[in-house]
Amino acid sequence: MKNSQLYKGSLTTIVMKLLEENGRMYGYEITQKVKEITKGELKITEGALYPALHKLEAEGVLEVEIENVDNRLRKYYKLTEKGTSETVNRLAELEEFIKNMQSIVNPKLT
Amino acid sequence: MKLSAEQIEKLYQFTRQHYVEYYDLQxxxxxxxxxxxxxQWQQNPKLSFQESLQIEFKKFGVFGFMDVVGQRQSALNKKYNKLVLNELKTFFSVPKIIGTVAAIGIVFYLMKQLQGDFWVVQSFFFVLVISYFAGMVILTQRNKKRNKQNGKKWLLKEIIFGYSSSAGLINLPIQFSLHLKGENYHDGFLLLFSFLLILLGLTEYIMLVLIPSKAEDFLKETYPEYEIVN
Incomplete structure (x- = not known):
């Protein structure tokens, strides 16, 4: 991930937001989607994505579905009911954070 | 171009070679x-299977899949602890709480009567500890046998059958029982003691009997693929 320290704390929120928009997704699809949206600026590393997904799953935020695709099993993640309401909270938190960062980085002169 | 079934099997082998033991993660x-x-093949159709595999594996960093395995382990340990806690909670809510309170009462009464002979209480603890280890060994053996039969390991299954993070818990009763002496203990202390004894007994029962007996349900819930491949 580009400048990973700054993005690290937001990874789970990014994943939840994507799942909220797209319904269900699998790991590789998530990495590609982020790359596509940010035009390659932000790359989620495999080593960070799967632990984040597994943690959210253990917390009951995500649930999994399995499908047989192209000779192999594919694991899809989607938000649980708890996850859907949690996403709203986390997005609000993230927006608040962005706003605060903006006022620190670009303080308006009064 | 899509990967063939044979190449998929090679990828399974590759994950096993890189210390991913569990089928769910593989x-x-x-x-x-x-x-x-x-x-990669879409961008560059000339790349061989091995070449593109190495390129992709490098993206996981110097530790390869280790990080993913480790984190998955801690996530599922947490899940297991939650399962134990949830079962434990049912013993402290209606209707089971009646039995729990009664059991605490009986132990309390016995201890009050047996204060002079604390060796009796100590042997209770002794039985608890021994049966815990014996139970763990039996569960692990049984699971090993089953794994040999179908060759697939599931992380949560390994945690349920034998590998348990709470082995340290069992140290507590050993320490307790070693420090007991035949003195006149305060009622409050005896009550607390009875409570702890029952709590440990229940936890042991849940870990060794209850959860293993429901293991299939927990596994199917955690792994949708469990039924497909077994």
């Missing part, structure tokens, strides 16, 4: 690698 990583390789 499956997810195999699909990831397969997608990535197919994507």
């Amino acid at each position: 499956t997810e990583l195999v699909d990831h690698l397969a997608n990535a390789i197919e994507e």
Whole structure:
């Protein structure tokens, strides 16, 4: 991930937001989607994505579905009911954070 | 171009060679690698299977899959602890709480009567500890046998059958029982003691009997693929 320290704390929120928009997704699809949206600026590393997904799953935020695709099993993640309401909270938190960062980085002169 | 069944099997082998023991994790990583390789072939059809696999594996960093395995382990340990806690809670809510309170009462009464002969209480603890270890050994053996039969390991199953993070818990009763002496203990202390004894007994029962007996349900719930491949 580009400048990973700054993005690290937001990874789970990014994943939840994507799942909220797209319904269900699998790991590789998530990495590609982020790359596509940010035009390659932000790359989620495999080593960070799967632990984040597994943690959210253990917390009951995500649930999994399995499908047989192209000779192999594919694991899809989607938000649980708890996850859907949690996403709203986390997005609000993230927006608040962005706003605060903006006022620190670009303080308006009064 | 899509990967063949044979190449998928090679990817499974590759994950095993890189210390991913568990089928649930292998499956997810195999699909990831397969997608990535197919994507590479679209950009550059001349790349060989091995070449593109190495390129993708490098993206996981110097520790390879170790990080993913480790984190998955801690996530599922947490899940297991939650399962134990949830079962434990049922013993402290209606209707089971009646039995729990009664059991605490009986132990309390016995201890009050047996204060002079604390060796009796100590042997209770002794039985608890011994049966815990014996139970763990039996469960582990049984699971090993089953694994040999179908060759697939599931992380949550390993945690349920034998590998348990709470082995340290059992140290507590040993310490307790060693410090007991035949003195006149305060009622409050005896009550607390009875409570702890029952709590440990229940935890042991849940870990060794209850959860293993429901293991199939927990596994199916955690792994949708469990039924497909077993």
